[in-house]
Amino acid sequence: MSLPHALLTSLLEQPCSGMDLARRFERSIGFFWPATHQQIYKELGKLEAAGWVRSSAEEGARGRKRCYEVLPAGEQELKRWVAEADDPPPLRDAMMVRLRAEAALGTGAGVENDLLHRLARHRTQLALYEDIEQRDFTGRELSAAEQLQYLILQSGLATEREQIRFCEKALALLETLANAGG
Template identity: 60%
Template sequence: MSLPHALLTALLEHPCSGSELASRFDRSIGYFWQSTHQQIYRELGRLEAAGWIESLAPEGGRGRKRAYRVLPAGRQELKRWVGESNDPKPLRNELMVRLRAEAVVGPTGIARDIERQMALHLAQLALYREIETRDFSRVDPTKADALRHLVLTAGIMTETLWVEFCRQALAVLAAPGD
C-alpha cells in the first residue's frame, strides 16, 4: 500500500486540513498503515505538486489551517490503484523467529514478552469492538459503511488470531520440556 493512496482515500472521505487529516489518520487508516505526521505533511506537498490534490485558501483570519481536497486527477489515480492486482505479502514477524530461536537456545524468558504482546492485542481488540459498537450499529448500512465495517472486521479477526496465538505459545512454553 502506498501512503499517497491512503491520503487520497481519507481526503475523498472528508476534505480537511493537514492537521485534521493526520489526526483522523491516526484514528482510522493508521490502525493498519502507520505514518508519522511529518510523512503525511510531506506527502501532501507531493500530491499537490502531482496535481492530485489542491490546497484551499484558509477561510477567516490568521491562524486558520489550509484545507485540502482531491482533484479529478487524484480520484482517477486512486481508481487506477484500487483496480490493480497484487499478491499477499509474506508474513514477516520477529516473534516467529524468536520462538524458533527459543526452541534452539531456550529457555530465554520470552514468555514475559508474549504476555505483554497479548495484553497489547487484547487492548487493540477491545478498541476495535468499541469502534464497531459505536460506528456500525445501523440496521441497514450503506455499501460504503459495509466496506468500512469489513475493514474493521479484518482488524478484529487479526487481533483475535494474535490473542489466541499468544495463548497457545504461552501454553507450549509452560509445558514441561525435553
C-alpha cells in the first residue's frame, strides 16, 4: 500500500489541503496511483497521528480548510520506503478474459465492442500525455527532478502506445477470422 507515501511525496513537492491534494492527484501522481478524496482524508488523519505531517487551519477559506505539510519524520519515512523493493503489480484485465472467452465460445461473440472502447480511451489518454510532454518537457533544459518526472511520463506514453497497437492488432485478427470462417 503506497498511498501514504504518495501523499508524502505530493506534500513534499507542495504543502496544501486535502482537497488540493485530491485535485493534484487527478493530473499527476493519480495517473499511476489513483485515490479519491475519501481515501486521502482518511490517510491524512493517519499520517498526522503518526507524526509524519502536521496541519494548520487556513483562515479566510471556505469550509474548515487545513494546510498539511511534511515533518522531518515524514521525510525520513519516505526515504526509508523509497529504498524498498516491491513485486510488480499483477495485471488484471477483463478484456483478456473476454478474448479468451471469445476463443472458447468459438463464435463472433462481440469482443469488438470492448476493443473499440479501449482503443478510444487509450487514444484519449495518449493525447493527454502528449500534451503534457509538449507543455512541460519540450524545448528547454530539464533539471534532474524534471528528467525523472519526464521518465515517468515516458512510461505512460509507451504503455498507451502499446495498448493501442494491441487493440488494432486484435481487431485486425478478428476481422481476418470472421472473413475466413463466414
